[in-house]
Each structure stands twice: as structure tokens, then as C-alpha cells.
Amino acid sequence: MARLSRRNRLLVLVAAVLLLSGLATAATLHAAGRAAEKDRAQAGGPPVRSGTVTLDAPGRSVFRNMAWGPHRDEITSVSTADLGGPRTASGIRCLRFHTAAGTGICLQAVHGRLRDTYRAAVLDSHLRELRHYDLAGVPTRARVSPDGRSVAWTVFVSGDSYAGTAFSTRTSVLDTRTWTLDRDLEAYRFFLDDRLHRASDLNVWGVTFADANRFYATVATGGKTYLVGGDREARTLHALHTNVECPSLSPDGTRIAYKKRVQGASSDAPWRLYVLDLRTLRESATAERRNVDDQAVWRDGHTLVYSLPGDYGSDLWTVPADGSGKPALALKAALAPAFTGRS
Amino acid sequence: MYLADSRTTPDAPGTAGRAQRAGRRAAAVVPGTVLALGTVSLITDVSSEMVTAVLPLYLVTGLRLSPLGFGLLDGVYNGASALVRLVGGRLSDRRGGSHKAVATVGYGLSAVCKPLLLLVHSLPLIGAVLAADRTGKGLRTAPRDALISLASEPAGRGRAFGAHRAMDTAGALLGPLVAFLILRAAADGYDAVFTVSGCVAALGVLVLLLFVPGHHGGPRRTDAPTSRHETHVRGLLRRPEVRRLTACAVLLGLTTVSDSFLYLTLQRRLHLSESWFPLLPLGTAAAFLLLALPLGAVADRVGRRRLFLCGHLALLGAYGVLIVPAGGTPALACLVLVLHGSFYAATDGVLAAATADAVPEAVRGSGLAVVQTGQATARFVCSIAFGAAWTAWGDRTALGAAAAGLAVCAAASVPLLRPAAPHTTQEDAR
Secondary structure (H helix, E strand, O other), X not given: OOOOOHHHHHHHHHHHHHHHHHHHHHHHHHHHXXXXXXXXXXXXXXXXXXXXXXXOOOOEEEEEEOOOOOOOOEEEEEEOOOOOOOEEEEEEEOOEEEEEOOEEEEEEEEEOOXXXXXXXXXXXXXXXXXXXXXXXXEEEEEEEOOOOOEEEEEEEEOOOOOOOOOOEEEEEEEEOOOOOEEOOHHHOEEEEOOEEOOOOOOEEEEEEEOOOOEEEEEEEEOOEEEEEEEEOOOOEEEEEEEOOEEEEEOOOOOEEEEEEEOXXXXXXXXXXXXXXXXXXXXXXXXXXXXXXXXXXXXXXXXEXXXXXXXXXXXXXXXXXXXXXXXXXXXXXXXXXXXXXXXO | OOOOOHHHOOOOOOOHHHHHHHHHHHHHOOOHHHHHHHHHHHHHHHHHHHHHHHHHHHHHHHOOXXXXXXXXXXXXXXXXXXXXXXXXXXXXXXXXXXXXXXXHXXXXXXXXXXXXXXXXXXXXXXXXXXXXHHHHHHHHHHHHHHHHHXXXXXXXXXXXXXXXXXXXXXXXXXXXXXXXXXXXXXXOOHHHXXXXXXXXXXXXXXXXXXXXXXXXXXXXXXXXXXXXHHHOHHHHHHOHHXXXXXXXXXXXXXXXXXXXXXXHHHHHHOOOOHHHHHHHHHHHHHHHHHHHHHHHHHHHHHOHHHHHHXXXXXXXXXXXXXXXXXXXXXXXXXXXXXXXXXHHHHXXXXXXXXXXXXXXXXXHHHHHHHHHHHHHHHHHHHHHHHHHHHHHHOHHHHHHHHHHHHHHHHHHHHHHHOOOOOOOOHHHHO
């Protein structure tokens, strides 16, 4: 190299710049073409039409539509009695969504001029935005309390280290009556074996509400995860059980569906769907044997709904909560479901 | 694009008068080789910060992985990268200076990692690729700084390192922007981001190969011949100048709170909104970018070690603003970030320049690696201690303790940083 004349070095540089920029442009165009493809409806996909989605109409399943086409990522509803039937798209795009008793929480991306940001929008039963809050990272979980008063969300935060790879979660809980926001549940007092436990590596995620005040969530510290019972007014978290992630409380408040990290599974796909009896603390596996990385939802007192990777990113599956039966595909190309009109 | 031509840099000065003239000239103009190395760093930082910026999004929304626990490996990586840095410095001093070869291997390794990200889809493998990427970074840092120091006149070294750090930071600021524009053009186009990042990194390696001279044609130092045993790390540390500089870097590093903790404290103390949080590192980087070159020039005039110490006073000032309860205003946040950026501008390249003053040419790479590794290790220890203090006492008291520690360490560094009387060359005394 050193023997090349200045002119030849420049020629090599120009040739390389042309070659590399050609390659870079081709890769970007290819990806752009693929992205455009996703905006066109696929033959054989579920039919989706624009329409009115309300959160208090009984017997509807509301979820993020993942099917390709103009309504991709929109909050969409379908009759719970006919899940394969026509979908009604609301025009509101959310990455994560949940609803109960006419309150909706939508974690969405805001496309800015120089960067994308995220925000949490609290919606009324007609999907009108009541308030919104800026988020510090990528949305991952969202929940509304059964009475519709409290909402919670979790984001992944990573922007706090320059070129680092340390990730942490941040979980916030909001009271939609008083609009008081607890930005970070890590500020709550955490009790392990009934003793106050202080740690800088605390992470909280995956809230599920018992009522507007009491909730369950996952706390990670010292390399272990715990199911915690939380109290919004007392601002406390009490560890109840170990190795529980993304809990989901049954409608009768007696059981927790969760993902359990099982021994012997690959570190890549370590989670199985389990149910914990809160009274006896007895764990039982569901019939779903595949890796589940989702906060499951109870469709009713005995059926769990959860997401698995599918052709369009995510499909929704169901399995009985008592360990019987077999997993069944419920909704293709859907994510983050909630079921309205549940008593 | 800056082009370097080694043949335009002056040859070894024959007389004192010529040396002085050349010195003044070099102090005013940044040598071509340094600009070439700055360009390599700029391009490489665009490439690596592109990936860093999209990685969390890619893991969560692209691969639907839970990135928690990723940070657990950080400690291991940090330890390994310290070792790799020492190895890189040591290897680069062999056979009369293979700095360019070792730097090329380091840049090349990182470049190869970018397309590899297209092929791996599980956390352990992604972690392995990122570890290899960091190994490349660890390998190249010391030889690159050695090349900068060897290509610049002693009198203008602060400015040379300042120019390099400014270009490096410019790349770090541009990278996320490029990644964003690609994702804007192609939704979910993470593969495109990785491919473009690989192309950019390859270009960086090529600029290094083409425009950075292997056997430096820059001016020769007039160092005393180095005895063989001094090429070892232990021998290096036997030199009082090196020992004292390392001691200071370690001492001050022990009280330098990591960026992430500083931003977290900043957000909490000044009650900043969540959406500001990702912008805080940009504020520091912008101040660093703007001040690196001017402060490097100041270092050449008032003394590198003196400015290195003053830089830590800027950090102390940032701590002070955060400790005093003054309520939250954006102006205060800006002040903290400007102080934080000035801290980097007055210490990062300046420490390398000061090290170059104290280390003979034959062991320049090792010397730079020793001092920088000492500093990095001390900062790592500080971040662990600060995390514990934060948990036990809360953010304000923890920062108060750090500020007190920094003040003590800075005071202790004053006599250590005073240039030694024997065998000081002219540039040491400045």
C-alpha cells in the first residue's frame, strides 16, 4: 500500500467509495422495498376494514393488527365469537395496547424529524386521547386495572450509557382519576423475606392489576426474578415467589399465569407458560411446550391467550390454564389482545 | 475527506532553530497523518454508533428478545477489554513499531463484526459479536494514539489529539442520525443498518491502510535510547514520570462517576422529563466536539498536566451544580452538560498527549495503554462503588461523597503532576 502513488491511492479510494456506497444503497433500497410490501394487503390474509372501534362494546376482542396492508399496527377489533371473521381497524397505531372497563392504554411511536420517540396515550372508550406521557425507551408491556382506573406500562431503557450494552426496564403506574403518575416503581420500597431490601440493580416490569390499588409484577435483583405484590398507596413491593416473569392475574384473582425460566432449556428460549396458585403457591405447567415470551391474557376464567412468533411477526394462541388440552391458534397476525365486556 | 501525505511533514530537524520553527508550525497546523487518523475514527464511529443506536430497538421489536441481563456481561467485557488494550499496546511496540498493523487488525475486527450481526439472531451470539467488536476497539486504541503522538510535533500534541477527538466525537454524533435516516426510508430495516454500517467500517479500514503511513515519517524525538528492560510494563512503571501520571489518572478516575450515573442524577435532581433522557449524552458530546480542539491548543500552551487537572475541576463543578438544590431549569441542565463535555475535552486527548511526553518512542503504545487502562479500571471501580453508595445513601449524598473524593484526589494530584526536575525536555516543562 505504501508504495502506491498519491494518485493511485485516491483512485483506489474512489473505487472503494463507489463500490461500498452502491452496496449500502442496494441494501437500503431492498429493505425499503420490503417495508413497502408490508403496506399492501396479502391475498388470503384476514379481511380488515376501517371502522369505529369502541372499548365498551361487549363481546369484542381488541388487539394490534399485524396483518400486512394499510391497517398494519392499528388497534383493531373482531367479534370474540368469530375470531377469524372481518376485522375493524380504528386508525390508531400502537406498539402495545391493553384495555379494561372502557379505559385504553396505547404505547406508540412518534416519528420525529431527527429521531423517533415513544409515548403512552391514555384513551377513553371511543379511543380519544385523554392524556399522553413521554416514554424513556422502547415499549414492552401495558396493562389497565379491571375497573379501568389505573394503568401501568414498562419500557426498556438503554440510552443512559455511551456505546454500552446495559439495558434496564422502567415501569410506571398512573391513576387516571387523579392523574398522579409514579414514574418508576423502583422508587417503591421492596421487601424480600419481609425485610426491606435495597439494591441498585433493581428492575421492575410486567404489572398486572388486582384492583386500582393492588397489583402484581416482576422484580429482578441479584440475578433472580420474583413475583411481587404491589401496593400503590403504600408504595411497597413484597416478594411472594421466585422465578416468575410477566405475571397475569386471573379474573377471579386466585391464580397467576406467567413465564417461568425452566432448567435445561436453551438460554435463547428459556421460558414456558406456567400457572401459579396464589393460595398454595403450587406451580403447574400448561400444555404449551414452546418458548413463550409474552405477558399472557386471560380470555375467561380458564383460557390463556398469548403471542408466539408467526409469519407476520406474531400470532395469538390459546391454551387451557389448568394444564389440560392442547394449544390452539386463535388469531393470525395479532398482538396485545384484550377482551371487552368481561364481567 | 482529509488526505494525508507523510512526505509533506518535515523531516528530523537538524538544528535547534529549525526544530523550534517546525514546532511552531506543527502547533498551528494539525499534521496530515493525524487528520487521516481522525477521519478513520470519524468513519468508524459513524459505523459503530449506528449499530449502538438501533440495537435496543432491534432486540426488542426486531428479534422480540428480552434484552435484560445483557448488562450482566458488561463487567466481564470491561475486564477483558482492559487486558486486550494492554496487549494491543504491547504488540504495537514490537519490531520498532507495528502500530499501524495492530490498529488495522483492531479496526478490521470491528468492521467484520457488523455484517456478522446479520447472521446471528440469539442473545448469546449477539453478545459474542459485540464482545469481538469491543476487542477490536481495545486492540486499536493504544496503537492509534501512539501513531497520533508520533506523527505530531511535541509542541503541538495537545492540539493534534484535540483534533482527533473532535473528529471522533463528530462521528459518534452522526452515526445515530444515519441509522435513523435508514430506518425512516425502510421501516424495520435493521439489516440495511448493519449492512451500511459494515460498508462504512470497511471504508474506515481502507482510509487507514491508504493514508496513514506505517513507519511514521514524522519528526524523530530526541529521547535517550531506551534500554531493553524498559519495554516491559514493569519497566515502564519504573519511570517516575509514567508512574506519577498513571497514579494521577487512577486517583482521579476513582472519583469520576460514570456517564450513565451522572445522567441519571441529572434527570432526578433537575426533574427533567423522560423524553430528555436520551438527549443528555448528545449534550456532552456536542460540548466535547466543540471544545476538544481549542482546549487541546490551550493544553499545549499552559501545560497538558495542568489542563488535565483543570478538566477535573470542571467535573467537580458539574457535581456541584447537581448537589446544590437550585430547582430544575433547562439552563442548569445545559450548564452541567457543558461542564461534563469540557471535562472530556480537557482530559481525554490531553491525557494521551501528556502520556506521550513521558513515554519514550519505543514503548509509546505500551505506555499509552498502561495509563489509559489504569484510568478505565479506576472508573469501573468508581461506578461499582458509586452504585453501592447510591443504594445506601441516595443520589445526592452519593454525589456529595464523589465530589469530596474528587476534591481530595485533585489536591493530591497537584504535587504529582508538577513536572520533575531531572531529565525534563522542553515540552515537559511547559
